Amino acid sequence: MSGIQEATNQFLDVTLHDNQRSVPRAESDIRSESEHLHVTIGATVPTGFEQTAADEVREKLGSWCKISKDRGKIYFDIALESLPQVHCLRSVDNLFVVVQEFKDYQFRNTKEEVLKDFEDLAAKLPWSDPLKVWTLNTSFKKKKTKRKKISQNSSKGKLESGQGDKFDEKDGHEEPGRNALDSHILDYYENPAIREEVSTLVGDDLASCSEIDGSPREETEPQVRKFRVTCNRAGEKHCFTSNEAARDFGGAVQDHFKWKADMTNFDVEVLLNIHDNEVIVGIALTEESLHRRNITHFGPTTLRSTLAYGMLRLCAPQPTDIIVDPITFPVFCSKTSWGLPIDAVQWDICNLPLRTGSVDIIVTDMPFGKRMGSKKRNWNLYPACLQEMSRVCRPGTGRAVLLTQDKKCFTKALSRMGHVWRKVHTVWVNIGGLHAAVYLLRRTPQAFVHPSEQDGKELGNAKNEDDQ
Template sequence: AGEGAAQEGAAEEPAAVIGATVPTGFEVTAAAEVQEKLGSAPRISKDRGKIYFEVPARCLPEVHRLRSVDNLFVVVQEFRDYQFKETKEDALKDLEDLVKKLPWTDPLKVWELNNSLKKKKTKRKKHNLQSTASKEKVTDDGEEKRADQTDAGGQEDCAPNAAGAEPAASQDTEGTQEESQNDDNERSEAKEELHAASSGAESKAGDDKKGEGDAQVLKFRVTCSRAGDKHSFTSNEAARDFGGAVQEHFQWKADMTNFDVEVLLNIHNNEVVVGIALTEESLHRRNITHFGPTTLRSTLAYGMLRLCDPQPTDIIVDPMCGTGAIPIEGAMEWPSCFHIAGDNNPQAVKRAANNICSLLKKNENKESSSSSGIPLDILQWDICSLPLRTGSVDVIVTDMPFGKRIGSKKKNWDLYPACLMEMGRICTPGTGRAALLTQDKKCFAKALSRMGHIWRKSQTVWVNVGGLHAAVYLLKRTWERAEEKRSFW
């Protein structure tokens, strides 16, 4: 009887179709991550920068841990070939009528489950912070003094500590054991929440429809994004009329700033997707606390690293690290590699060191975390004369100066060839690879044509970086040996 009940419960569990926005150009990379980590075959949308995949609702915690996605939403319904009426009035009336026909029940269950998981996460964070604060109070004066000294040491002390004293292998196995335990706990929590949410969402949606309402009426807003030139209406008009129909259907209260539910209406030519947002802010903000003038999004950093297919024991270098977005992302996702970051700007090195320190503190606050340190180190250096042995690096991943906010396009003509030459020297002949991001494509192409004996271009990914049309070049190191350089160290 117990087995039958369990099977019945599993059958009732809604399968959520999740939509994810990803950095434009990295849709294939994001799809590969979803396939690898969730075992779900994703579909890449015609609308660039979006992928869709189906998962059981209990897998929501794992979905939020994906490294390549910016924002997440649960799909209410998708229309691959929606026929819009010709006149504006008819087209908008059609969108209004659509609200009543949409299958809201399961997506609302998923939204409610997502909400309860977010609340639990915040409670856990608060509890961890309180427990660490109380631990600090309990310790004697000597230990407090030691803590003060490390704080005062600030940037200089934190960066070397980041490398971690423990051997990478033991740290790695501990980490994976803890992670799998956390995954199981979160998944079972999600299952419990799901049963509560399913009854709650149904009754809430039902009450709202009847107009009886709960004591607490949900606040909502509709966000419409529209692309294509064959529509007779604007995105604001679509959001206004669709939102009016949603309000009438659920008896929710419209609120543009303090909303509980964000309903998404995505229109791309004839493709229409209605969804409910699962993230309040982009997941790419996960690692960085000290931002610089050109901080790279973590999701883009992940995409670049994944292009290089890092293998265990690889040495991965970012010679122009800025605030450290790439090496930090690399150390979090590929802990069995060793990551070295550097920059010639002392301010950038300080910011990167602070970001590493923040990450270490965050790791300490996790109850189950027993491993100390991350496989990453940072130092100040000159990109044209790196203090690294010839042929000692497996992978180079960096965001090169665009010549817009930092540097100038004129300087790039000297900088790029010198960079490629020095990177070629430190990279392992035959197996070394590099993923380099730049917007100054003309200058890069010219520099690369001069370095054909050292670097071969194997792939170009066109990306959008803060509205700028940029490219990520995946290069492979040729077998030609570089000239040995006498070290000053």
């Protein structure tokens, strides 16, 4: 049995065992509810990469995707059974289920009238289905945490009894394939072989979920949930502040559900997103950004994995392409899909230990000159980087995707390298409040000539002219 099959079976055993305690319902009713309940999911994505995220949604979920006028947000419809797959999207940061969207909300003239409308709105919204989605989502997160603890305890027990996988005592690295459940195989929803089982599990979870709007399916009384309202507002024509909107709308939500307001230790986060005349009410499905899920260590310039994914998609990589990140390599390879050991080495970006013309794609985060290096040093560093990258990249087909906030310096350096690099596209992004750019470059067909050789040719030509 392969490692993938074994990990899948272990996951199904644990999850099915959990669902044996679910309230029994007719299988046809379960499937009917999971297949017919469609919801709208909202996602925040790195600004500038909205189209990239929309493309991934269409490819992996088969859903039509809308790009919001509010930068950094997309919306798409899914069947409830596809909810776990949404968490496997590589381009999204945060997820929420849409309660209701108002494309052209009519704000009243005074602040008091607007805030009163927000209070009245809370009791009129269709909360039922979005709260079912939130409950199901919470159930999946709890099971994932439980599976992780079971996996860790199992691995610990094997090692203590001497039955675990072998260690390389010299460098402390584990052998390939160790503990598949700790690797990206936990993204089991991407495996077509178990989608049918996942659909059944969704139905089982629906059967065991309580109606959080006050009519529980089980005999036990529903617990009082803690919540908070977060208002994200953009636009200059509003006569109210974000805090005022969150306060008054939150008070109405509290009266409607009899929940307890708690700004820090909350169970449910209700979102009030306002962009000009567009108002969207939602319920958060993620507690922290998904870009953290694969990063084991944060350095001073750690690149968001969602942004790295968007950069990589820009250059349309093929299975046979050789891809190199000569600067932020440890960030990209902090964890591998199959548990394979990775050797990280320190390179000199201006003198890479790679053969000329051996690389298909270069993807990297250039030093901004803020947390690392300086803008003064960038004036010498950037031209040297582009020159060395042009050497190792294949002429004619090679590509480079480079991120930098020092746009003036990069533009100047690129203008001096026009014979080997051609700018194809620029994506403007926001990196922690910094206005940065992602440049997609294509290697020209011109063969690389080392500057010393070029200087020698120019000197020889000049000498020949003098002799004549």
